[in-house]
Amino acid sequence: MQIPYILSAIVFLPILSGAVMMFLPPKNHRLIYRFALAVGLVAFLLSLIVYFSFDAAGPRYQFLEKYDWLPALGISYHVGVDGISAPLVLLTGVVIFTGVIISQRIDDRPREFFAFLFILASGVFGVFVALDLFGLFFFYEIAVFPMYLLIALWGWKQTREYAAMKLTLYLFIGSVIALVGALAMYFASGLHTFDMIALEGANFPAAFQNFWFPFVFFGFAVLGGIFPFHNWSPDGHVAAPTAVSMFHAGVLMKLGAFAALRVGIMLMPIGAQTHLPWIIVLTLVNVVYGAFIAMVQTDFKYMIGFSSVSHMGLVAMGFATLNYNGFLGAGVQMVSHGVMTALFFAVVGMIYDQAHTREIPKLGGLVKVMPFAAVAFIIGGLVSMGMPGFSGFIAEFPIFMGLWAGGYPWIAIVAAISIAVTAAYILRAIGRVFFGEIPAELAGHMHDIRPSEKLALGVLCVVMVTIGIYPNIILPMVQAGVNSVLALLGGA
């Protein structure tokens, strides 16, 4: 059973609610929070419906909606989800719901904060469901722009202007480069359409693909944090307010990876086969170098920021193998990492709110005051280390298998180093922050987290554990999506 218009509802609910929100009384923080919470909950429920009514054995794209928008240019409003984007829609729903809960304490203009957050959410949903190239860019920019304001206005005072500027410039440059490639595709196809399903069958000449693929791939992969264009990402994470960090690392980085797949690999498969064998080396740098950099951080948030660089490298690495196992793992890793890192940033935010420091050596013994948050962080940490029984293992294992199957044994062996390094920095952080004695400066200031925050962390943990123990809850779907990607690659 497929509910009609559900994707449009998901895409436009947040942005329209954001508009409605501007009519609420600005001083009534409680009302604003409740309204935002209701919107987040509805978005979460809608994304759950999409996820669970997606039929893995059914047609490739489901919940399709298509309306002409600018027929003269071949632009239409065309949305639908496949097996790779359906879990990402659910991920976005989870992160928006939990992100709103975590933001209850925002005192500075909460009305505007939530409104921008919802614009961002609409943009993200839009990219995941867009089947029209123009629509994809449209939503992509909608997602990037509010980030600037959210970081610059509500971010960490010391670096927010710098980080917001850096992030926005990086991403705009990336998207402009990708747009150039997209326009080249539009004109070269001769189909006069931006419809991606039509463009998949355009059969661009090999020379064209080989030339333009890097533009599109790197343009989007910047947002996915690919080396050497990852530099904006940890700065952005650190400066952003908690909910925005959750969105940024949890969902936005997937946007880059997803768009690089959808527009780059799926529309220009020959170009992908030409270039990805060397790009895989860059992703290896992401994975290993990111892990080492994370290990030397003393700022809790920077550590997690660099761990995201490392883990997103695995997603790009999975894509770059261009085979079944690699894509399968990358598809699961996007969801797994999204949930895990959202949880990390949520916990760090909770600690920072009370301790007013993120320096790992200045924290300690927090398990005594916030046991629930500590356990949640430990579960996230185990996911991060790729511990079996949690979603990270389910995701990373096939990526490594993809490396073996793709004939990259050396990449697999070197990348495996990152697993031990990740274990080292995660265990170090857990030991320093949650165990031991509470430092004298903090004693007495710290208290347990609120029940609603426990709920948010609980939801995130449930996703990670469920996928880890019962991977079949997500696999058939991703498998269906991967098979259609492989069909485009000529069954490679």
Next chain:
Amino acid sequence: MDLITNNILSLILFSPLVGGLIVLLVPGNKDLTRRLALFLSLIPLVFALNAWLNFGAAPVVDGFRFQEQVAWYPAINSSFHLGVDGISLSMVLLTTLLTPLAILASFSVEERIKPYMALFLALETGMLGVFLSLDLLLFFVFWEVGLVPMYFLIDQWGSKTGERELWKGMKVPARRYASFKFMIYTMAGSLGLLLAIQMLGVVSGTFDLITIFQSWPSLTGSLFGLDIGTVKAIAFWAFTIAFAIKVPVWPFHTWLPDAHTEAPTAGSMILAGVLLKLGAYGFLRLVLPLYPAEAQQFAPVLAVMATAAIIFGAFSAFGQRDFKRLVAYSSVNHMGFVVLGIAAAAYAAGTQNATIALNGAVLQMFNHGISAAAMFFLVGVIYERTHTRDLEEWGGLFPLVPVFGGLLIFSSMSSLGLPGLNGFVSEFLVVRGAWPIFTVLTALSMLGLLFTGAYILKGIAKTLHGPLNEKWKGHLSDITRREVLVLAPLLVLMLWLGLWPAWLLSVINQAVVTLFG
């Protein structure tokens, strides 16, 4: 009844985990929690005994009984596939027996008792999973999962005193140092295993062990541009190093004394009793069947490492002042015999001597599990009373704690390999089997046994005999009834296996003959 018989392995495997959740969720005071945990830990033992009694009657498919198979990760052809043979069943029995005893031994733990008990039960599921898995990926899942509860048990409930320097004068509590070393050492050691498992899965197209046993050893041609022999040799070492760290074989043993010394008493019991067996079991279940040719080729190297473990383990144990460290090094010494037996069997696969050596190795796994658990518990008993583990601090305690002294001597004799007790039987079998195969190395190992006697006697003498250290007079109470209850099943088994080992050996031998005969 059928429901139980058909799912007996799942019941054994998951009843501890469910028990752990129950302990965590049921409200109640400390006393209730302890009793509840003990009761729940007896459930898997009952299931395991049930499996043991019905073992002979159960049908055999591909050499394994009580098989269960459910889809788990079909996208990469891995399934939840369980099954046991004589080797794994004896290890299951050991695990399910030691866990309730370890929990009973933990009744003196006062701090955060609920998570403690829950972690112990979760640990049991992790260890059992390794013994029960017939799927390579599932094996690895449980192999790694067991690390997490152990890490937290050492890190949170380990000994409170002591500091270790990391670098540049940065000091950390000793238990944090030990748990971190344990985790990272084992995880890093498992990376090669992980990579080799992935490679095997990609090449075989499945993770099911029964299929891989048939396809992988006979594979020919080339892989990744390398000769298949080279690939297999690399993969063999990847597996071997991971297991050698866990056993541990010299020179990979350095994590063990730290982890043992800092772990809580019950943690040491399980660590020495069961966790070390996982490594040896890995050799038996995976390395020998998957790499028969490579195992034969490299067996002399392994045998040298085992002999080194036996000799250096004994010397190191003798050199310790800390009683717990002494017992920890004795594990290196005793587990060396297991590996020696396995190496000998790999070198002369198919011969009568190989069968004897393997029987001895598996029996030694069981025996060491019992005697090491008893020794660590006894050290824990006296540590709880004196708050020191320093052998020089004690002396002449026999008159103060006569019952304790008797039990310590009994367990020590089992560890030493006194005829009539269990250790003798298995060490004799190993040596008897290995002698014609690696004569010189076996002879050297037997000289190592001499030093086993020396360090065991040193432990007894420094604790019980000699002049009485006056400060303990009046401050030392003898072993309690609960503590005797922990030891009683272990002591009975020591004697029983020493006098009449056939009941266990017949089951083990069946599996050995089927697998390697």
